[in-house]
Amino acid sequence: MTTSDTAVHTQPFQAEVSELLHLMVHSVYSETDIFLRELVSNASDACDKLRYEAIASPSLLGEGDALKIRIIPNKAAGTLTIADNGIGMERQELIDHLGTIARSGTKAFVSKLKEAKDGLGLIGQFGVGFYSAFMVADNIVVVSRRAGESDVWTWTSSGGSGFEIARAGDEEAARVTRGTEIVLHLKDDAKKYLESFEIERIVGAYSDNILFPIELVPEEGEPRQINSASALWQRSKSELTADDYKKAYQQIASAFDDPAMTLHYRAEGRYSYAVLLFAPSTKPFDLFEPNRKGRVKLYVRRVFITDDADLLPGYLRFIRGVVDSEDLPLNISREMLQNNPQLAQIRKAVATRVVSELESLAEKDPENFARIWDAFGAVLKEGIYEDFERREKLLALSRFTTTSGEKRSLKQVIADFKPNQTEIYYLVGDSIERLKSNPRLEAATARGIEVLLLSDPVDAFWTSMPSEFEGKPLKSLSQGDLNLDLIPRVDDKDEAKKDEPQADEAATIAVIKAALGERVSDVKASTRLTSSASCLIADSQGPSRELERILSQQNRGMKTKPILEINLRHPMVGAIAKAQAGSKAVDDLSLLLLEQAQILDGELPEDPAAFAARLNRLVLQGLGA
Numbered sequence: 001m002t003t004s005d006t007a008v009h010t011q012p013f014q015a016e017v018s019e020l021l022h023l024m025v026h027s028v029y030s031e032t033d034i035f036l037r038e039l040v041s042n043a044s045d046a047c048d049k050l051r052y053e054a055i056a057s058p059s060l061l062g063e064g065d066a067l068k069i070r071i072i073p074n075k076a077a078g079t080l081t082i083a084d085n086g087i088g089m090e091r092q093e094l095i096d097h098l099g100t101i102a103r104s105g106t107k108a109f110v111s112k113l114k115e116a117k118d119g120l121g122l123i124g125q126f127g128v129g130f131y132s133a134f135m136v137a138d139n140i141v142v143v144s145r146r147a148g149e150s151d152v153w154t155w156t157s158s159g160g161s162g163f164e165i166a167r168a169g170d171e172e173a174a175r176v177t178r179g180t181e182i183v184l185h186l187k188d189d190a191k192k193y194l195e196s197f198e199i200e201r202i203v204g205a206y207s208d209n210i211l212f213p214i215e216l217v218p219e220e221g222e223p224r225q226i227n228s229a230s231a232l233w234q235r236s237k238s239e240l241t242a243d244d245y246k247k248a249y250q251q252i253a254s255a256f257d258d259p260a261m262t263l264h265y266r267a268e269g270r271y272s273y274a275v276l277l278f279a280p281s282t283k284p285f286d287l288f289e290p291n292r293k294g295r296v297k298l299y300v301r302r303v304f305i306t307d308d309a310d311l312l313p314g315y316l317r318f319i320r321g322v323v324d325s326e327d328l329p330l331n332i333s334r335e336m337l338q339n340n341p342q343l344a345q346i347r348k349a350v351a352t353r354v355v356s357e358l359e360s361l362a363e364k365d366p367e368n369f370a371r372i373w374d375a376f377g378a379v380l381k382e383g384i385y386e387d388f389e390r391r392e393k394l395l396a397l398s399r400f401t402t403t404s405g406e407k408r409s410l411k412q413v414i415a416d417f418k419p420n421q422t423e424i425y426y427l428v429g430d431s432i433e434r435l436k437s438n439p440r441l442e443a444a445t446a447r448g449i450e451v452l453l454l455s456d457p458v459d460a461f462w463t464s465m466p467s468e469f470e471g472k473p474l475k476s477l478s479q480g481d482l483n484l485d486l487i488p489r490v491d492d493k494d495e496a497k498k499d500e501p502q503a504d505e506a507a508t509i510a511v512i513k514a515a516l517g518e519r520v521s522d523v524k525a526s527t528r529l530t531s532s533a534s535c536l537i538a539d540s541q542g543p544s545r546e547l548e549r550i551l552s553q554q555n556r557g558m559k560t561k562p563i564l565e566i567n568l569r570h571p572m573v574g575a576i577a578k579a580q581a582g583s584k585a586v587d588d589l590s591l592l593l594l595e596q597a598q599i600l601d602g603e604l605p606e607d608p609a610a611f612a613a614r615l616n617r618l619v620l621q622g623l624g625a
Contacts, residue, residue, distance in 0.1 A: 008165070008166040010163075011163060032136055035136050037137050037304065038180055039133060039208045041207070044212055046179060046180060050086045053066060053147070061372070067083060068214070070084070070086070070215045070223070070232065071226075073196070079180065084179045088145045088149070088154065088178055089180060090145050094153055095148070130497075134159040136184065136462065137185055138158060138159070138185055139186060140160045140185070142154065142180060144180040145176050147178050151169070165347075173336045175448065180521075196218055200216065202214075204227070204376055208231075209230065210303065213227065214226055230303045230505065231324065233264065233275065246258055246259065252322060253280065257281045258281055259491075260280065260368045260371045260375075261361050261426075263275065263277040265353070272325070273326060274325060278319070279372050279376070280458065295307055297322045298323055299322055300325050305328075305538070309337050309343065310347070311323050313379055315379055315382040315394075316379075316383070318379055324344065328340070333621060355393050358380075365546075378458055380398070382458050382461075384455055384462040396409070397412065405418065416472060418447060418449055421449060423472060423473050425450075425451045425477055426477070427478060429453075429454070430602055431455055436453065439535045440477045440529075441484065442530040443528045452474075461477065478535075478537050478544060479528075479540055484529075503568045505568055508566070512576060516590055519594060519606070520564045522564070523563070523565075524564070524565050525566060526568075528568060529565065529570075533593055534566050534573075535600070540614040545562060548560065564597065572592075575589060585621075592618065
């Protein structure tokens with residue numbers, strides 16, 4: 001033993017360390033609660049290391065207590081102690097592990113942090129987790145004895161001037177028989193961390209699944225374990241029951257319903273991580289919040305990191321559960337999470353697995369899948385719009401209300417195609433009932449064609465993109481030209497209507513165009529209508545009318561003029577053709593064609609008062625008054 005080993009050794013921090021500590025305290029961590037998570041996770045790591053080293057050297061464990069972590073508040077002294085009986089540290093290890101910032105220097109740290117793609121690993125390497133304790137403590141004393149060693153050392157620092165290393169006194173040496181004891185002298189504004197309920201709250205939130213018992217040693221009463229010390233997701237599926245999963249779901253998700261789907265697996269390979277995810281059976285109140293945050297919790301080696309890591313794409317935000325990585329660094333910030341390449345790979349793999357599990361559930365357990373679809377179908381359809389890579393799979397998962405029934409899949413729709421049908425037809429609107437009575441359905445209904453009736457707001461968005469399923473394009477009945485002539489009609493009466501006389505197309509369209517002026521972009525003869533007089537459609541190159549309506553409600557985008565399609569065989573159109581061009585009757589009837597089409601679309605006429613007066617005038621004329 002040299003003199004330098006036994007004497008108190010003071011090592012100053014570099015001049016920039018105070019600045020670095022300030023940066024870490026105020027930038028890396030946003031909540032002071034994090035300090036306890038960091039110290040508990042360090043204690044857990046120390047226990048893990050001893051357990052690992054004891055495989056080769058069982059004597060390191062000795063005959064002492066089982067591996068555990070203790071938290072000891074002392075209100076009289078104003079201290080909070082976090083102690084473990086793990087691997088411990090010798091003198092040089094204390095300097096190396098707790099003096100890393102002093103050794104590396106601020107400039108070197110910042111330089112490497114800017115250069116490195118994975119700054120998270122650097123932050124862990126540079127010991128910031130331990131230094132988060134200075135958020136709540138103005139002085140820290142560390143007492144440690146390395147497993148298998150007789151010497152006990154203390155490390156002391158107030159965070160600003162540096163640290164001291166000295167041999168521990170007899171009392172400290174008797175108290176720390178193996179492992180590390182960290183004593184925090186709390187600041188006045190951090191005394192709340194001496195309250196048992198605060199300690200239990202933080203441990204429950206962040207460290208409940210640490211695999212070693214965490215004991216709270218109150219000033220009064222017996223020590224008690226305050227964590228479950230069991231990461232269920234790390235256990236084998238064969239060990240668990242449906243009730244175990246239900247309890248885990250309700251605890252993790254703070255839910256009261258039963259999970260409609262459970263996904264539990266372990267990924268091994270380039271990155272190792274455990275996954276335990278659930279699909280709820282009921283819709284949460286915040287499902288459509290603008291920020292669309294997910295609720296999958298990220299753990300690293302059974303230590304809770306965050307529930308805001310965006311581990312799944314937005315359209316899977318209803319999934320609840322845990323992803324526990326073995327490779328990510330523990331000291332990790334929200335900003336750095338977004339750019340971590342390991343986490344990017346985990347995100348991609350887990351999202352693919354969730355979608356595959358939903359596919360399997362839809363096939364093997366349609367009843368439970370139906371529960372998920374009823375609650376979250378509108379959210380899943382966001383993925384059709386956002387996730388090009390999985391669009392086909394999400395279309396296969398989707399269930400639709402159609403003119404033939406409810407919860408119909410696209411595979412079923414294609415299986416019931418009519419002769420010569422090559423496209424999947426759909427209609428978008430604000431309600432199923434209104435869509436069922438929409439005049440644009442008439443030509444498809446006459447041929448027995450099944451049409452998707454889409455009433456969720458998201459439908460207007462995903463259908464705005466060119467889509468196909470199994471090689472069959474999806475075609476809107478309210479946009480662009482429509483030709484169903486090759487598909488035979490199912491009703492002889494409808495077939496006979498083809499031979500009914502119709503108004504002269506060119507002359508009638510010219511008259512109506514003159515009457516409507518700039519209110520519409522064009523007037524066309526309709527191939528969609530069989531019994532109604534008119535309908536409004538959008539151009540094939542622009543947004544659909546429903547999407548345009550949604551965007552205008554949000555003051556986004558410009559409203560374009562619709563195209564008016566007319567049924568040349570309808571008596572009202574025939575009356576226009578027979579009336580004198582430019583007459584009041586032609587103007588009234590032409591405007592009524594436009595306005596009734598608007599009403600059938602759920603819109604108000606441009607001038608409701610003028611519409612009412614016009615309608616009254618035409619009714620009175622019909623009554624001969």
